Amino acid sequence: MLESSEFNHNLLDWYQSNKRTLPWRQTRDPYRIWLSEVMLQQTQVTTVIPYYEKFITKYPDIDSLAEADEEALLKDWEGLGYYNRIRNFHAAVKEVRDNYNSTVPERPETFFNLKGVGPYIGGAVQSIAFNHLLAAVDGNVLRVISRLDADGRDVARASVQKDIKKRIEEIIPLEAGDFNQALMELGATICTPRAPKCIMCPVQEHCEAYSRNIVSELPVKKKAKRKNEIYYNVYFILNDRNEILLRKQEGTLLQGMYELPKYDVDTSVESIEEDLQLSIDTSGRHVGSGKHVFTHQVWYMEGYVLHTRDRHPDFVPLEDVGGLPMSRAMQKIYEQFEVPAERM
DNA sequence: TAGTCGTGGTG
DNA sequence: TCACCAAGACT
Numbered sequence: 001m002l003e004s005s006e007f008n009h010n011l012l013d014w015y016q017s018n019k020r021t022l023p024w025r026q027t028r029d030p031y032r033i034w035l036s037e038v039m040l041q042q043t044q045v046t047t048v049i050p051y052y053e054k055f056i057t058k059y060p061d062i063d064s065l066a067e068a069d070e071e072a073l074l075k076d077w078e079g080l081g082y083y084n085r086i087r088n089f090h091a092a093v094k095e096v097r098d099n100y101n102s103t104v105p106e107r108p109e110t111f112f113n114l115k116g117v118g119p120y121i122g123g124a125v126q127s128i129a130f131n132h133l134l135a136a137v138d139g140n141v142l143r144v145i146s147r148l149d150a151d152g153r154d155v156a157r158a159s160v161q162k163d164i165k166k167r168i169e170e171i172i173p174l175e176a177g178d179f180n181q182a183l184m185e186l187g188a189t190i191c192t193p194r195a196p197k198c199i200m201c202p203v204q205e206h207c208e209a210y211s212r213n214i215v216s217e218l219p220v221k222k223k224a225k226r227k228n229e230i231y232y233n234v235y236f237i238l239n240d241r242n243e244i245l246l247r248k249q250e251g252t253l254l255q256g257m258y259e260l261p262k263y264d265v266d267t268s269v270e271s272i273e274e275d276l277q278l279s280i281d282t283s284g285r286h287v288g289s290g291k292h293v294f295t296h297q298v299w300y301m302e303g304y305v306l307h308t309r310d311r312h313p314d315f316v317p318l319e320d321v322g323g324l325p326m327s328r329a330m331q332k333i334y335e336q337f338e339v340p341a342e343r344m
Numbered sequence: 345t346a347g348t349c350g351t352g353g354t355g
Numbered sequence: 356t357c358a359c360c361a362a363g364a365c366t
Contacts, residue, residue: 022362041363047352048362081350084365118364138362158345184362193360194355224358225347252366253349294350328351 004171007206012175014202015182018189024052025181030104030129031062037121038089042082051080062104065090066097074256074325081328083257088116106130119165128177135168136180137161140187146219147191150208155219229298232262234333235272236287236305237280243315245276246324253294258324260334262301278310288336292329303333 022045024032035055039048054076059065065073070090077086092114096104104125105111112122124136135141142155145164153160173179190197198210209215237245237260246258263272273279283306290301316324326334 037362040361042349042361043351043363044353044361079351081352082363084349085363088364116364120363124362136362139360140362156346181362188362221359255349292351294348296348 007203008171008173008179010202010206011182011186012173012178015178015185018185024056025128025177028129030106030125032056033129034104034121034125035065035089037124038085038116039080041085041121043080047080051077062093062097062102066094066102071256071325075323078257078325079328083254085116087256091115092117104129108132108134119161123165124180127172127180131174131176133169133172133174133176135165135172136184137165137168138184138187140184140191141168141180143193143219144183144187144191147196147209147215148203148207150212150214150218152218152220154222156221225296227293227296227298229300231265231300232302233265233267234260234262234290234301234303234330236260236303236337237276237278238305238307239312239315240307240309241315241317243317244321245312245314246316246321247314249327253297254327254329256325257327257330258321259326259330260303265302276312278308278312280306280308282307288333290329290332290336292332294329299329301329301333303337305337 022036024036036048036052039051039055055065058076059068068090070087073086073090074083077083095114096102100110105114106126108122108126111117111126117125120136120138123134126132127134127136142161142164145151145167146153146155149167151160151164155161155164168183186202190201196215198204198207198215201207201210204210207215209218235245239245245261247261249255249257249259261272261276263275269280269283283304285305287303287305289303290299292299292301321334
C-alpha cells in the first residue's frame, strides 16, 4: 500500500525537477486543457501537437469553436482518428456557450454531463484547471498503480478502473493537477510498458511489484481479439465534366467522412449500377491497391476506374476533393489515382 | 460487460 | 512483420 505523505512527496519532487509539462497547461485555461485532453485520448503527444496548434489558432475560444461548421471541424480533425471525438466536443462546446455563458463549468457534476467527457477527461480538466481533488486515470496511471500495488486484476475492467480512481482520490494532495500529471509522466517515461526504468524510479521503495520482482508481469490485460479482414473494390467513377463520385460514409465507422464508393469484392457491376442508380459505360482500369489497419478491422482495397455519362447528385469536381474530409484509409487508395491523373 | 471507434509509433 | 499501445468514451 502507498504511504501517502512520503509517496506524494517523492513523486511531486521528482515531477518538479523533471517535468515536461505541455505548454498550454501552464495557462490553466480550461478550454485549452479540455481541447488537448480530447485530442490526447488514445493518441500520442507528438501526434497531437500540430493538430492542437491548428485548432487553437482557428478556434481560440468556446465561441469560435461553437460557431464552426461541423464539416470544417471534421476536415481539420482529418487524420487524427476517432472522429466522434470532435463531434462530441463540438456539441459539448455549443452547450457551454448556450447554457453556461461560454464559461467551462467549474462544478464537476456539471462538467461530467457534457458530451465526450468521461472519467479521465473530467478528472484531468477539473484537477488541472480548477484544482479539484479528482483523479485522472489513463493507461499510464493504470499501469503505475497496478505495479505499485502488485494488483493482478484485469485493468481493462471498468470496476477495476473505478477502484484505482477511488484509491488515488484517497491520497491525492491539494496540488491535484500536478499530482495527476506526475503519475502520467511517471508512466510515460519511467514506468513504461516494456523495459521500465525501475532503477530511476522516484517511488521504487513504495512499489510492491518491484520488491516481488514481478514488474514485467503487470499490468494484466486480456489478449486482443483477432482483427476482421475485409476485401473491398473501390471505384473511381468519373463523368465527362472532370468530376468524381464521392459520398459521405454512413454507419458508425468513419461516419461523415467522404469516401469513394466501395463494395465487397464479389459485388457485380450490375449491382453497383443498381445501388448508385447510374449506368457504367467503360470500366476496368486498375489503379492500385491499399491496406489499412483499424483497431478491429483490416481493409484490403483494390481501386478501379469507371466512366459514366449519367448525372448524379454526388459528383464532385476533382479539384474540390482535397477540401473534403477523407479518412487515411481512403486517402491511401485515392493518392494512387491522383498522381497518374495529373500526368495525363 | 464487451465491442466499437483511427491512426501512428515501437520493439 | 506483427502485436501492442497511446494522457478513453460510448453503446
